[in-house]
Each structure stands twice: as C-alpha cells, then as structure tokens.
Amino acid sequence: MTSPTLTFALLLLALLVWMSVPLIPAVMELVRPRDAAPLDAVGNDAGNLTYFAESFTARATREGLLGTMVPPRLSDGTEVRTHSVGQPLPKQRGAFEEFVVLMDSEPLPEGTELASECLARLTVRGSPNVTYRALLGQRDIYLAPGSMVQRWVHSRGRLEVANDCQLWGRATADRQIILGTNVAFERLESDVIRVTDVETAETPVLPTGAYERFVPRKARELGPAYWRVEDGVSIPAGNVLIGSLIATGSIVVNDGARITGSIKAHGEIIVRNGAVIVGSISARDRVTIERGARVSGPVISETAVVVEAAVIGGAGKRTTVTAPIVRLLPGATIYGAVMAAADGMTVS
Known part of the structure; x- marks a missing residue:
C-alpha cells in the first residue's frame, strides 16, 4: 500500500511535469536555437508615437489657445505666458x-528653459x-544647436534638428524629420527621416532575371523557397536569392546582390553597397546597412543597427528600424520610425 507521503510526492511531481510542458519549446530554443519563421514585425509594439501631440492639440483647442485671444490661465489654474x-x-x-x-517666429532668448508645455502657433x-519640456508646432520647427527636448516634440510640418541636440522621448513630424550630426534620440517617426538635408539616391530594384540565381549550399529547406543554414551565409555579388533565409551564423549580402524575401541571423548581418533586400532583416547581433544599400522592410536587431547613406523603406511604404543601439550616418534615410531602446545617435 502506498504511503500518503509517497502519494503526495507523486502527485506533486506529476503537477510540476504538467506545468512545465508549455516551457519545453522555449527551453529547447534557448539551448539550441531553431526558430523557423523570419521576424515580420514592423514595430507594432511601439504604440502611437504621436499620442501626446494629439492629446495636447485637443487640450489646446478646448482651452482656446489657438483662438484670437489667449487666456491668461488654463482651466486647471496653470498660468499662461505668451x-x-x-x-x-x-x-x-x-x-x-x-x-x-509662441505667438510668432520670434526666437526665445538663448539658453531659455521651459519647464512646462509649449505651443507654437507659427514656425x-x-x-x-534652449530646453523644452514638450513642444507642439502648428507649422515647421527648427531647433538650433544644443537644444534639448525632455519629453516629446511634434511638428505639423517639418522638424529640422541642428547638430548637438538631444531628443529624449518622442520626436515626430507630419512631413519629415531632418537631423544634424551628434543628435541623441530615442524614438523618431515621420513620413521620411534623414540625416543631413541631402537626399540619398535610391538603388534601383532590377527584375530578378537580371541576376544570377543563388541557392544556399548545405541548407535545409523548411518550406517552398525557405531555407535554414547551420552556419554563416554569403550572398555573392550580382546574385539573387528568391525566398527567405535563416542562418545560425552571420549573413553577408555582397555588393549589388538582391534578396526577395526575409533574412534572419543568429550572428550579424551586413548589407553591402548597392545590395537590395525586398523584405525584412532581423539579427541577434549587429546589423549594418552600408552606403548605397536599400531595404524595403523592417530592420531589427537585438544588439545594434548601423545605417550609412542607405535607404530603409520607401515613399508610401513606411517601416521600422529597431534596436537597443542605433547609429545613423549622414545620408541615412528611413521612411517610418526609428526606435533606439538604449542609445540612439547620429554620427558623422
């Protein structure tokens, strides 16, 4: 006859085994990564970056701040200065x-610090x-060198940020964002984001027939045009990979190569000059998009993303660049959003 103690121990063991069953895939993936599907996220977890600006606009309208006569106080008693x-x-x-x-475009005194919200009715x-806690511009915004935004800034037109500025929180614009060098940022969003006001020529997307077809060697086919390689992969210059690819090592897309599909690496990913990727990129290590390259989909790294004078996304096709560390060089052009969880910076 089984003792009560043994019966309880067996029941407890059975309960623990039953509770651990859902964790088995995660443990196996941690020990030996075998995830199959390329990451197709486009930054949905970022939320609405213009939420504060939209709420602020509604409040300004209710308080009569956009009317002919600006009230001396808000409904909560906050004093208003013009x-x-x-x-x-x-x-x-x-x-x-x-x-x-701000009633017109008269600049604030140099070194001014605004500890409350600021509404700009004109450019x-x-x-x-100048330090702004939060700034909403009904037209364009031009931030001078050394400016700081502590929470958020939104422009109904163009947001242009000079060198050596700091954009903490959210920086958004309806039309475009132009960043100087040595600009620190966390989250950016607009139809187009550029580092320096110089448009980068977009590498043309040629028909796949213009390339030599490439199929990775020693690859395991997980599905139609969908491969997994237990090593690194180098896509030769002038070749095209039609399909999606996962590598346990690194992936290098050489000069002038093309990928029609998504790529994911457990190492780093390098997209060289003139290469075109019509799909998404995700990596555990660093992702480098070199000068002249073009990527149509989201670029995601668990470590860092470096974008040289390259184009991410396209007009009318917004996408996302996401990583703990993001570095944008002069000429970098992103259509959509940039998320730097720990450290975002434009560098020369």
Whole structure:
C-alpha cells in the first residue's frame, strides 16, 4: 500500500511535469536555437508615437489657445505666458514654469528653459541651448544647436534638428524629420527621416532575371523557397536569392546582390553597397546597412543597427528600424520610425 507521503510526492511531481510542458519549446530554443519563421514585425509594439501631440492639440483647442485671444490661465489654474516679437519672454536664470504660447517666429532668448508645455502657433525658429519640456508646432520647427527636448516634440510640418541636440522621448513630424550630426534620440517617426538635408539616391530594384540565381549550399529547406543554414551565409555579388533565409551564423549580402524575401541571423548581418533586400532583416547581433544599400522592410536587431547613406523603406511604404543601439550616418534615410531602446545617435 502506498504511503500518503509517497502519494503526495507523486502527485506533486506529476503537477510540476504538467506545468512545465508549455516551457519545453522555449527551453529547447534557448539551448539550441531553431526558430523557423523570419521576424515580420514592423514595430507594432511601439504604440502611437504621436499620442501626446494629439492629446495636447485637443487640450489646446478646448482651452482656446489657438483662438484670437489667449487666456491668461488654463482651466486647471496653470498660468499662461505668451512670447512674441512685441512682447518677448525675458532672459532669466531659472526655468519658466508657466505654460508658454509662441505667438510668432520670434526666437526665445538663448539658453531659455521651459519647464512646462509649449505651443507654437507659427514656425519655430529656435535659439541655441534652449530646453523644452514638450513642444507642439502648428507649422515647421527648427531647433538650433544644443537644444534639448525632455519629453516629446511634434511638428505639423517639418522638424529640422541642428547638430548637438538631444531628443529624449518622442520626436515626430507630419512631413519629415531632418537631423544634424551628434543628435541623441530615442524614438523618431515621420513620413521620411534623414540625416543631413541631402537626399540619398535610391538603388534601383532590377527584375530578378537580371541576376544570377543563388541557392544556399548545405541548407535545409523548411518550406517552398525557405531555407535554414547551420552556419554563416554569403550572398555573392550580382546574385539573387528568391525566398527567405535563416542562418545560425552571420549573413553577408555582397555588393549589388538582391534578396526577395526575409533574412534572419543568429550572428550579424551586413548589407553591402548597392545590395537590395525586398523584405525584412532581423539579427541577434549587429546589423549594418552600408552606403548605397536599400531595404524595403523592417530592420531589427537585438544588439545594434548601423545605417550609412542607405535607404530603409520607401515613399508610401513606411517601416521600422529597431534596436537597443542605433547609429545613423549622414545620408541615412528611413521612411517610418526609428526606435533606439538604449542609445540612439547620429554620427558623422
């Protein structure tokens, strides 16, 4: 006869085994990565980056801040200050705690700090070293060198950011974002984002028949035109891979090569000059998109993404660049959003 203690132990063991069954695939993947599907996420977890700007606009409308006469206080009692060429804010050592409305394009005094939200009714032409807590521009915004945005900034037109600025939180624009060099950022979103105001020529997407067909060697076919390689892969220059590819090592897409499909690597991914990828990229290690390359889909790395003078996404086809560390070089062009979880920077 089984003792009560043994019976309890057996039941407890059975319960633990039953509870661990759902974890078996995750443990197997951790020990020996074999995930099959290429990552096709486009940054849906990013949420609506313009949420604060939309809420702020609704509030400004309710409070009458866009009307002919700006009220002296908001409904919650917050004092409102206006700034214009006829009545500018004075230069002071401390921060302005009031809600500030910029009535025209008169620059704020250099080094001004705004500790509350700021609404710009016309084009913003900033002065150097101005700190904004949050800034909504009804037209274009030009941030001067050394400016800082602590929470968010949104432009109804174009957002242009000079060298040596800091954009913490969210920076968005309806039309486009132009960044100088040495600009720190976290999250950017617009129809098009460029580093320096120089348009990068987009490498033409030639028909697949213009390339030599490439099929990876020693690859296991997981499905139609879908391969897994237990090593690194190098796509030769002038070749085309039609399909999706997973490699346990690194993937190099050489000069002028093309991939029609998605690629995923447990190592790093390098897309060289003039290469074209019509699909997504994801890697555990660093992703480097070299000068002249073109990628139509999302670029995701668990480590870092470096974009040289290359094009990500396309006009009318917004996508996402996502990594803990993101580096954008002059000429980098992204249609959509850039998410840098830990450290985003434009570099020369």
